Amino acid sequence: MTQKKPLPEEIYKRRRVAALIIVLVLAVVLIWAAVAAFGGSSDEPADTAAPAPTPEQTSSSAAPETSEAASETAAEASAEGASESKAAESEPSSAAPASSEAAKKTCDLADLQVRTSMLNYSVPEGELPKFFMTVTNPTAADCKIDLDKNLLRFEVYKMADNQRVWSDTDCYASVQTGSQTFPAGKDVKFEAEWSRQASKPGECTDRPTAEPGAYFAHTVIGDNSSPPQDFTLR
Template identity: 30%
Template sequence: MSTFKNPVGPQPPSVYWRRRAVLALGLIAVVVIIVLIVVRPGSGSAEPGAAATTSAPAGDAATPSPAPSETAPAADATADPADDPTDDAAAGASDAPTCSARDIDLKPVTDKTNYAATELPQISMTITNSGRSDCSIDLGSAQQTLVVSSGEEQYWSSKDCQVNGTNQVVTLTAGQTLSTPAIAWDRTRSSAETCESASRTPVTAGGATYRLSVSVGDITSADTAQMILN
């Protein structure tokens, strides 16, 4: 069985040139492929980043402050008229009718019921228009009275040493309540003769019970507030 083999020996120059051309084309193709892999179209463009957004924390939202409570002038026995501008001109005129006693509810107020030996009771009052219509009333310090008593005996009154009492006519809307600033009772007996005394007689303590009543003009509170002094 015969077989055919390529002839051995030198070949024509054209064969070598063709081989060189094929090798050169192959190298060029490899270089082009590498360049295409490394430098892809659009690979240099940066993606747009998401815009940064800042949201305010919920705690930063403005919170409305509670409205201040309405107050009437204090019945402080040593009130300075400069702190309580309640002269007739400042009070102004009111178109509302004068409040009747049946429409005004006065309530004595203490900061607590039981007091230790070193504690001074803070006493005040509230004034409520329990009627159905607006009315005007003089709530100046000259009209307010706070009285501390025990049984039938009166021990202390804000009137005993009050100076420069003032008048102030205010309009109370139906259902409106005003509160007077609290004043401290020094746990002593009061009288007009002892206002300048540095050593007033202290009241009995050791669990003794006292009661606070209040009035505005001719209107007196129906109830009293209890204070127990230890």
């Protein structure tokens, strides 16, 4: 059997150097991998850690809570104010002044409220107008009026020229004379009917018939007159 000739010593040295280099390279690779696996998380504190809040961020983050608390306080104050206001409205006020008329303990002619009304404000031909006087005493005292001195009467005027056409007292006595009491807080009513004939005081014959058209009526006690009441004769 033929034996192999040994290689030169230089070749064995090269092989040993190459093997050593490979071992060193592998060792370096293993060390780098180990460092990357176990120490990588500690090398990145700046990327993973939350930054500390700045004073501006602290004040801005606290502002909504402060604003919300202020809103809740304002809402509670508003609710309390509304409750107090509602309670104040529901309770009668002892300081509220009574009306001057209701508080008045005396009554004069000028205190009486006089109104005029009719059954029909457009009176057909052949129908006689009927007027009603309503006298209200709004005071807290009975009102005694001398109707002989303060004549109670019904008056009719033309709408076109305000000319007086008729009064029930031109030719007849008033529907109410003498002393008349108007009770406190009560209404008293009187009525009169017009013949549709014009009249003047003391001129009670040959009275002309009032023409169709627009008129208004007053009811009067002394110098206390009702507002005018419009009506039409047809």
